[in-house]
Amino acid sequence: MGTLRLLHRWAGGLIGLFLAVLGLSGALLVHKDDFLRATLPHAADPQVQDTAAVAAAVERIFSAPDRPRSIVLASERLGLHRLNYAQGEASAYADQSGRIVTRWSSKWERPEVWLFDLHHHLLAGDVGKTAAGIMAVVGLGFVVTGVILWWPARRLFALRPWPANLTRNGVVRQHRDLGVVTAPLLFVSMLTGVMMTLPAVEDVLLAPFSRPSVMAAAQKPPTAKGGPLSPNIDYGALIATARAKHPDAELRIISLPAKPGGLISLRVRQQAEWLPNGRTMFWFDPADGRLVASRDALAQPLGVRIANAEYPIHAAKVGGLAYRLVMTASGLTLALLGSLAVWTFWAGPKTQKRKRPRRAPAAA
Known part of the structure; x- marks a missing residue:
């Protein structure tokens, strides 16, 4: 037990701050749509899913001289389209008629964008993404070992949102008891984070399913080649094709070919899908709008369907406000536990040993 306690303490002292950053940024990102609704015009507009209206907006956006590479369509919680351009980090928000509301060329110009990059990539691209996944693995170890270390002291349990005092003993007791209460939430957050960032680990965990x-074969895009992008593509016809197959599906993302020979893709979300942008796909030839292939997310192998649930569980995209508040609490708890662990390990006050009173000398 002493060795386990030492490993738990040293690991917390070394990477606790990184876990705190992941926890705090994650808690803030849960409320990203609320922030945008409060700060951008038309962000609180009701979602439009009428085929003609969506097609008109898509046509307006893609016919612009600086057309984007893809459009993430407005959702139930955010009444703006997100436009992603091929040039660097350039993006924009547009209202549901296709008019630009705001645009940016660097992630540093939009707080929700750099915060997302901080949480998912630690501002370091693919290397940061892998590092975040490794830290989440260590975080899972913290959850498991923390429960084991709590068990012998369970009779002293006292739930406190903040330590009774900032001595090492006070912080350790609060850390131990708050950690065990939030252990299930932290475990879910860490596990889904690991599965999203470390594909090899995900494959191992999903192999029984x-x-x-x-x-991998089920998620491969079609191999068919498309012709050059026609300026006369009927986006309404593309949307109508998808709607004919899935009448109740929510239109989510439409993307133009990334390179010659690529296809136009249309992504929709069926009502039974948890993933906000869905994984039900349609691919069209950009030369004439002909349907080339389609994929039903609900007919995918079980392992793929489980993988598709990782992000909505991790980012609180299911369960409504109640679950968003639960995951907010999970992120804030991780931020508190991680930051206090680092502080007490490196700079916090030491535990004061109680001095025994000296006995008076015996009378002669």
């Missing part, structure tokens, strides 16, 4: 080779 579907073989990795089967999952």
Whole structure:
């Protein structure tokens, strides 16, 4: 037990601050849509899913001289389209008629964008993403070892949102008891984070449900080549094709080919899908709008369907306000536990040993 306690303490002292950053940024990102609704015009507009209206907005956006590479369509909680351009970090928000509301060329110009990059990539691209995943693995170890270390002292349990005092003993007791209460939430947050950032770990965890080779094959895009992008593409017809197959599906993302020979993709979300942008796909030839291939997310192998649930669980995209508040509490708890662990390890006051009173000398 002493060795386990030492490992738990040293690991917390070394990476606790990074976990605190992940926890705090995650708690803030849960409320990203609320922030945008409060700060941008038309962000609180009701979602429009009428085929003609969406097609008109898409046509207006893609016919602009600086057309974007893709459009993430407005959702139930955010009444703006997100436009992503091929040049660097350039993006924009547009209202549901296709008019630009605001645009930016660097992530530093939008707080929700750099905060997302901080949480998912630690501002370091793919290397940061892998590092965040490794830290989440260590975080899972903290949850498990923390519960083990709590058990012998369970009779002293006292739930406190803040330590009774900032001595090492006070912080450790609060850390131990708050950690065990939030352990299930932290475990879910860490596990889904690991699965999203470390594909090899995800394959191992999902192997009992579907073989990795089967999952990889099921998610491959079509191999067919498309012609050059026609200026006369009827986006309404593309949307109508998808709607004919899935009448109740929510239109989510439409993307133009990234390179010659690529296809136009249309992504929709069926009502039974948890993923906010869905994984039900349609691919069209950009030369004439002909349907080339489609994929039903609900018919995918079980392992793929479980993988598609990782992000909505991690980011509180299901469960409404109640679950968003629960995951907010999880992120804030991680931020508190991680930051106090680092502070007490490196700079906090030491535990004061109680001095025994000296006995008076015996009378002669």
